Amino acid sequence: MPGELFIAGDGLAAAYYGQPALTAARFPTHPRTGERLYRTGDHARYRPDGTLEFLGRLDSQAKVRGYRVDLLEVEQQLAAQPGVRAAACVVTGTGAAARLIAFLVAEEGGGPGTDGEPVPGPAALRARLGTTLPSYAVPSAFHTVAALPLTANGKRDARALLALAEEHAAGAGGGDADRAAASGRAPRTERESALARLWQEVCGTAVRSVDDDFFASGGSSVSAVRLVRRIEEEFGVRLPLSSLFEASTVARQDALLDRHVDTLLVPVRPGDGAVLVLVHPVGGHLLGYRALIDALPAPYAVYGLQAPPSGRLPATLPELAARYAREVAALGRPVHLLGWSMGGVLAAETARRTDLVQPLSLTLVDSFVAATDGADLDERAAAAGFFTDYLGQRDDVAEIAVPAGHPDPFGHLAATHLPREPADALRGLYDQYRALYRLLLDHRPRPLPQDCPLLVVPAERERPDAFGGLTPLHRHPAGLVPPGARVAPLPETHYSVVRGGAARRLAELFHTRTAKGSA
Incomplete structure (x- = not known):
């Protein structure tokens, strides 16, 4: 579990000379032993073998739409790109409007009008960063500057960078930097322009290219709901929320409006390796899987099962799972099944339809089932x-x-x-x-199938009575988890288990288990 690193011992200093407030902040006492500690500001964790791993500085950590981002890590990835000599990142806005902004300094001879290697454009940078960083850590805008602003003592001037970012957002700074930031494909049709306007309306930021990713542009689950509603009002087409995986840019969304068909199985991410099918939780959509999708190794091809509208739901959960089994069978490829929350129960019922699908593995993440027969909806x-x-x-x-x-x-x-x-x-x-x-x-839970490798991942910090009428699947008195299944709890809540660092640990658990199962 990552956290801040504290140190103690005989060699520890006593205080900051003449700075009592700073001393109080940096030299706390241990809550149990009373020992004097020093908070280093380093982000670290213990590996299973006892090695202490340094993860970066906490003062380089920032929150972007609820996700913790290590700015230093992003800057290092940017500085490693061809044509880039230095990079700095700042976060503008708060809450759902927070945006990660990058400033780049070109290699000598690589700026505009020179013969050196140019800084890659925004679309190329996003694509390259997307191979090593989660989508929420990929900057939503890139500005090329002659030099990074510094304070009088030679340190990076964070306030000046923030002011510069706000200047660019307001369109106030002319010149090459703005032209570079605005590079990318402009809307080519009236509908692309209308979609870009709707994106700007719901995200609160300008869409600089029809190839910009919705979530990288400031989109969230809340703004996704607004966008779907506004598209329906503007074009008379009701897109499912999960379509934002299949069509996450203005250009792709424009094409989707032409060929929209109601489908339960949607492509989420291409890959040339094993196929993973994610099954929706009780919300019926796939937005909660964003961090997990980002954390999965690149070779996985990812699909998602989204629920039909409420008016077209069958009468029972096994009937719905049978429909999903037919959708998965139509892929014609072996698949791994993974479900979070209700998705785990649906994935298990889908796996029972061995006449249609024989999954390579089955993973259930903090799934809940009915606690008693005949429970009323609260x-x-x-x-x-x-x-x-x-x-x-x-x-x-x-x-x-x-x-x-x-x-x-x-x-x-x-x-x-x-x-x-x-x-x-x-x-x-x-x-x-x-x-x-x-x-x-209404579904009477049954013991989980044993025909494939089974991974059960409970969220240890969630209350067993968190959801009315339901109980954690792994704690059901009927003993639903068979012997031989791997049960790997994570110290998370029901919602945090699929986001941030927990999503990365979940991806590692899944990948390790499936690789072992296929060996």
Whole structure:
């Protein structure tokens, strides 16, 4: 588990001379032993063999839309690109509007009008960084500058960089830097221009290229909901939320509007290796898997199963899983199945249809099942769960709860947490969430299949009674997890287990287990 590194011992200094406030901040005492400590500001973790691994400086850490990003790591990746001599990153905005901005200094002889190797364009930089960094750590804008601003004592001037970023965002700084930042493909048709306008409206930032990624441009699960609604209002086509994986740029979204067909299995990421199919959680979409998808090794080809609209859901969970099994069988390739939350239960039921699909492995991540027969749907719990699904993966969200006895739990939470979003626009999504929750409550859980390698990953920090009428699958009194399955708990909550560093650990667990199973 990564954390800040503290040191202690006989050689520890006593204080910062003449700086009592700094001394108090940097020299705490151990809460149990009372020993004097020094907080180093280093980010570190212990490896399984006891080796202490340095992960960077905490003062280079920043939050971008709820994800922790090591700016130093991003800068090092940028400086390693051809034509780049130095790089610096800053974060502008807060919450869902936070953006990661990069400044680049060209190699000598590599600037505009020279014969040296030029700095790659934004699209090329994003593509290259995307092979080593998660999507939330790829800058949403790149500015080429003659030199990085420095303070009087020669250190990087963070305030000047931030001011420069805000200048560029406002379109105030002319010259080569702006032309470089604005490079990329401009909208070519009226519809691409309209889509770019809608993206700017929901993300709060300008779309500089039709090849910009939605999430790298400031998109989030909340703005994705808004974008889908605005596209339907503008073009009369209701795109599923999960289409933002298949069509994550304006150009691809424009093409998708021409050929949109209702499909349950969507391509998420190409790859020339094994096929992984992700099964949607109770929200019915795949947005919660973003960090895990980024963390998976590049060779995996990733697909996702998204739920049909609530009006077209079958009567039982096994019937829905049978539809998914037919969709997976149509791929004509061996697959690994992975499901988080309700997705794990659906993945297990899909794996039972051995007449259609015989998965290479089955992974369930913090899945919950019905605790008792005939449990009623708790409307307060369902509404709170729905809004947590959309808002709970951010760190800046107030507690999501409904006062006891409130006559309209959904309306209360919509007005409290998404006041700018018309409640009716969310109602269809909530109806789907509610219908899937009902399917899960009505489903009588069965022991997990044993026909393939099985990995169960509980979130240790989640309360067993977190979801009304449900209980953690691995704790069910009927003993649903068979002997031989690997159970690998992670010290996370239900939502944090699929984001940030936990998503990387989950990807490692999955990859290790599947590689062993195929050996």
